[in-house]
Amino acid sequence: MTTALLWFPNDDAKMRIYTSLRDWILYTKLKPGQRIRERELADEFGVSRTPMREVMQLLCHQGLLVIKPRYGVFVAPIExxxxxxxxxxxxxxxxxxxxxxxxxxxxxxxxxxxxxxxxxxxxxxxxxxxxxxxxxxxxxxxxxxxxxxxxxxxxxxxxxxxxxxxxxxxxxxxxxxxxxxxxxxxxxxxxxxxxxxxxxxxxxxxxxxxxxxxxxx
Structure with a gap:
């Protein structure tokens, strides 16, 4: 695992989700092009969909996830x-x-x-x-x-x-x-x-x- 800056300094749950998802993407547990299912991940981490959505939005901003309207959220391709x-x-x-x-x-x-x-x-x-x-x-x-x-x-x-x-x-x-x-x-x-x-x-x-x-x- 790599170190992570405190992107959510006052929310340990969001930092835990962010660090896990980021590392799964970086170290290819989640493959380029793989669909990310928000509800399933929220259940896995034991949180509501709101914090999960905030983390995914940050990962989209960082270029690790991409949103495809009407299709969902996917791991960004490598270009x-x-x-x-x-x-x-x-x-x-x-x-x-x-x-x-x-x-x-x-x-x-x-x-x-x-x-x-x-x-x-x-x-x-x-x-x-x-x-x-x-x-x-x-x-x-x-x-x-x-x-x-x-x-x-x-x-x-x-x-x-x-x-x-x-x-x-x-x-x-x-x-x-x-x-x-x-x-x-x-x-x-x-x-x-x-x-x-x-x-x-x-x-x-x-x-x-x-x-x-x-x-x-």
């Missing part, structure tokens, strides 16, 4: 062109995140980044690619938290979730290697050494590589 546009939009945001994290990260943030970069390397070495995706997401969530800018963090999460789902769905054709583990380690080290320019440069290259990968497909 390569849209994913590329999202990566292009993310590039300057992720660079800003790394730069600010190097300036503002707490000791706890730095400890977590270093730990997650080591964990990511172990999963890559072991070929545990689903865990690679999850750990990578946690690393970047932690980096965004360390940046100390809530608007930037919310915008980044919205875009990152679209890319995360694409990555998870293409694990059969793409296997991350040691270079990616090394990039995460270098970002974590740059943050720990308070090197904003270096952290930003490494992070920028990290995102650019995914754009290049999309162009190759």
């Amino acid at each position: 390569d062109d849209k994913v590329r546009q999202v990566y292009e939009t993310r590039a300057p945001l992720e660079t800003a995140v790394a730069r600010l994290a190097a300036e503002r990260a707490s000791d706890e943030d730095i400890e977590n980044l270093l730990r997650l970069s080591e964990k990511l390397a172990r999963h890559i070495t072991a070929g545990e690619y689903e865990q690679v995706v999850i750990t990578d997401s946690l690393f970047h969530d932690t980096l965004a938290k360390a940046a100390g800018n809530m608007i930037l963090r919310q915008t980044r999460e919205f875009l990152h979730n679209i890319c995360l789902r694409y990555w998870f769905l293409t694990l059969d054709t793409y296997k991350p290697g040691p270079d990616e583990a090394e990039e995460h380690r270098r970002v974590a080290l740059a943050v720990s050494r308070r090197q904003p320019d270096k952290a930003a440069s490494i992070q920028s290259r990290h995102v650019e590589r995914f754009i290049e990968r999309l162009d190759e497909n």
Whole structure:
């Protein structure tokens, strides 16, 4: 499970539903194009249809669900062109995140980044690619938290979730290697050494590589 911002800060039930549905979509328990039945989900979570509808509206806004008038609500399809546009939009945001994290990260943030970069390397070495995706997401969530800018963090999460789902769905054709583990380690080290320019440069290259990968497909 990835971390989640408090989109419903005063409603634990809605946050529980949002986090569950979001992760089911991101990690493909709910497949692209699959119909979402509001009443059945409300019963499953033990809530009325009103909070369920509010959560689904947020997921639609985030691009994870789509409403088809007269047909219902469906898990959004994966579109390569849209994913590329999202990566292009993310590039300057992720660079800003790394730069600010190097300036503002707490000791706890730095400890977590270093730990997650080591964990990511172990999963890559072991070929545990689903865990690679999850750990990578946690690393970047932690980096965004360390940046100390809530608007930037919310915008980044919205875009990152679209890319995360694409990555998870293409694990059969793409296997991350040691270079990616090394990039995460270098970002974590740059943050720990308070090197904003270096952290930003490494992070920028990290995102650019995914754009290049999309162009190759």
